[in-house]
Amino acid sequence: MQSYSLFAPAKINLHLEIIGDRPDGYHQLVMIMQSVNLGDIIRLRANGMDEIRLFCQNPEVPLDHSNLAYKAAYLMQQQFPKSAQNFGGIDITIEKNIPVAAGLAGGSTNAAAVLVGINLLWSLGLTQPELRDFGALLGSDVPFCIAGGTAIATGRGEEIEPLPDLRDIWVILAKYSNLSVSTPWAYNSYREQFNHLYVSDSQGISQRTHKVHSGDLVKAISRKNYEQIGSLLFNDLEKVVLPDFPQVKALIDAFQAKNVLGSMMSGSGPTVFALCNDKVQADAIASEVQKTVNNPNLNCWVCKMCSHGIVTL
Ligand code: ATP
Numbered sequence: 001m002q003s004y005s006l007f008a009p010a011k012i013n014l015h016l017e018i019i020g021d022r023p024d025g026y027h028q029l030v031m032i033m034q035s036v037n038l039g040d041i042i043r044l045r046a047n048g049m050d051e052i053r054l055f056c057q058n059p060e061v062p063l064d065h066s067n068l069a070y071k072a073a074y075l076m077q078q079q080f081p082k083s084a085q086n087f088g089g090i091d092i093t094i095e096k097n098i099p100v101a102a103g104l105a106g107g108s109t110n111a112a113a114v115l116v117g118i119n120l121l122w123s124l125g126l127t128q129p130e131l132r133d134f135g136a137l138l139g140s141d142v143p144f145c146i147a148g149g150t151a152i153a154t155g156r157g158e159e160i161e162p163l164p165d166l167r168d169i170w171v172i173l174a175k176y177s178n179l180s181v182s183t184p185w186a187y188n189s190y191r192e193q194f195n196h197l198y199v200s201d202s203q204g205i206s207q208r209t210h211k212v213h214s215g216d217l218v219k220a221i222s223r224k225n226y227e228q229i230g231s232l233l234f235n236d237l238e239k240v241v242l243p244d245f246p247q248v249k250a251l252i253d254a255f256q257a258k259n260v261l262g263s264m265m266s267g268s269g270p271t272v273f274a275l276c277n278d279k280v281q282a283d284a285i286a287s288e289v290q291k292t293v294n295n296p297n298l299n300c301w302v303c304k305m306c307s308h309g310i311v312t313l
Contacts, residue, residue: 002045002046002121003043003044003045003046003121004043004044004045004117004120004121004312005041005042005043005044005312005313006041006042006043006044006113006116006117006310006311006312006313007039007040007041007113007310007311007312007313008039008040008041008042008098008109008110008112008113008145008309008310009035009036009037009038009039009109009145009148009306009308009309009310010035010036010038010039010098010104010105010106010109010173011033011034011035011036011104011105011109011141011144011145011148011266011267012033012034012036012104012171012173012266012267012271012273013031013032013033013034013103013235013266013267014032014033014034014217014221014229014232014233014234015030015031015032015212015217015232015233015234015235016029016031016234016235016236016237016267017029017030017031017208017212017234017236018187018190018194018198018236018237019198019199019204019205019208019209020198020199020200020204020205021191021195021198021200022156024156026140026156027156027187027190027191028155028156028199028205029140029153029154029155029156029157030152030153030154030208030209030212031152031153031154031157032150032151032152032153032163032212032217032218032221033141033144033150033151033152033153034149034150034166034305035145035148035149035150035305035306035307035308035309036171036173036303036304036305036306037303037304037305037306038097038098038104038173038301038303039097039098039109040094040095040096040097040098040106040109040110040113041094041095041097041313042069042092042093042094042095042110042113042114042117043091043092043093043095044090044091044092044114044117044118044121045090045091045093046087046088046089046090046091046121047088047089047090047091048088048089049088049089050088050089051089052070052073052074052077052089052090052092053089053090053091053092054067054069054070054092054093054094055091055092055093055094056093056094056095056096057095057096058094058096058100060096060100060101061094061096061100067107067110068107068108068110068111068138068139068142069092069094069107069110069111069113069114070092071111071138072110072111072112072114072115072118072134072138072142073090073092073114073118075115075134075137075138076114076115076118076122076134079134080122080124083122083124086122087121087122090118090121092114094110099173099175099177099271099299100180101180101181101182102175102180102266102269102270102271103181103183103265103266103267103268103269103270103271104173104266104267104271105141105144105145105267107139108138108139108140108141108142108144108145109141109145109309109310111135111138111139111142111145112131112135112142112143112145112146112309112310113145113310115131115134115135115138115142115146116131116146116310116312117310117312119131120312128146128147131146132146132147132158132160135158136158140156140157140158141157142158143157143158143159143160144157144158144160144309145309145310146309146310147160147162147308147309148306148307148308148309148310149162149163149165149306149307149308149309150162150163150164150165150166150221150305150307151163152212152213152218154209163218163221163222164221164222164224165307166221166224166229166305166307167304167305167306167307168224168226168304168305169226169229169261169275169276169277169304169305170275170276170277170278170279170281170282170302170303170304170305171273171274171275171276171282171302171303171304171305172255172260172273172274172276172282172285172286172289172300172301172302173266173271173272173273173300173301173302173303174251174255174271174272174273174274174286174289174298174299174300174301175270175271175272175298175299176247176248176270176295176297176298176299177297177298177299178297179245179247179248179270179297180270181241181245181268181269181270182268183267183268185268186237186240186241186268186269187237187268189240189244190236190237190239190240193239193240194236194239216228216232217229217232217233217234220232226261226275226277227261229261229262229275230260230261230262230275231261231262232262233262233263233264233275234264235264235265235266235267237265237267237268237269238264238265238269241265241268241269241270242265245269245270247270247295248265248269248270248272250293251272251289251293251298252264252265252272254289254292254293255272255274255285255289258274258285258288258289260274260275260276260285261274261275261276261277262274262275263275279302279304282302283302286300286302287300
């Protein structure tokens with residue numbers, strides 16, 4: 001029986017700006033997203049039964065209906081009942097390398113891989129925009145994760161416009177294994193504290209979005225000016241997460257003290273990333289910061305920006 005193995009990269013946010021509330025209960029966002037080559041491996045195989053079965057070695061990953069990879073397979077079964085009948089159920093094996101609940105879109109990239117994989121497994125011939133539309137039904141970050149690379153994401157994060165590739169910047173990811181931040185908590189706290197700054201009229205929203213489109217960070221990305229990219233990182237959620245998680249703030253300070261290109265929290269955290277010009281520097285800074293912080297719960301990964309989302313192996 002045919003099977004597919006797919007690489008599902010994590011993402012970081014180079015820019016995350018909250019513009020306001022949306023009628024659907026989500027936030028209106030403008031983000032610059034970037035794939036990195038730390039990723040999970042997803043294996044898909046038709047199992048000849050009715051069920052969707054999930055396998056993962058990491059006990060933090062749920063193996064039931066709440067798993068985003070499961071939800072993606074279920075959605076495809078609902079959308080394409082004839083193929084589901086012809087091919088039967090699916091075994092999904094997740095080799096988890098992306099830290100869980102880390103602000104790195106781990107679940108979203110797994111869901112994206114299942115959509116891409118089932119499209120191949122069932123020879124559906126869906127285009128990338130069609131896959132993105134299905135992804136948007138599963139989660140705001142799923143559409144970006146399909147094609148990945150460097151992109152502006154607007155709306156609730158599901159409207160994607162590609163930017164010129166960045167791939168020569170090395171990325172240190174650092175996370176305390178005993179620390180996790182709930183994404184809904186971070187956004188709700190932001191709403192409680194900052195909703196007086198929210199913009200609700202469509203003109204205001206498009207002005208704020210346009211400001212990012214034509215802004216310095218996008219220019220720096222187009223010019224591949226890595227120093228400038230590092231100095232222009234921005235994340236609104238730091239305003240609510242850092243005061244409650246001083247260890248995360250201290251970690252950003254530790255990286256900034258090492259002369260990295262820039263350092264910031266990714267998404268709703270608690271992962272911190274630092275950008276470096278080369279691997280030797282990134283390896284050295286990762287181990288120096290681990291020594292300075294001297295906490296056995298701190299894990300660091302050195303990876304690189306990459307110009308793709310889900311790819312078959
Ligand atoms: P985002 O950046 O999109 O908010 P995240 O990287 O912060 O996501 P995930 O790794 O997706 O967070 O995990 C968030 C929660 O989602 C976990 O606590 C876990 O219970 C649940 N979850 C569901 N499916 C998955 C999956 N395939 N991989 C990891 N976690 C999953």
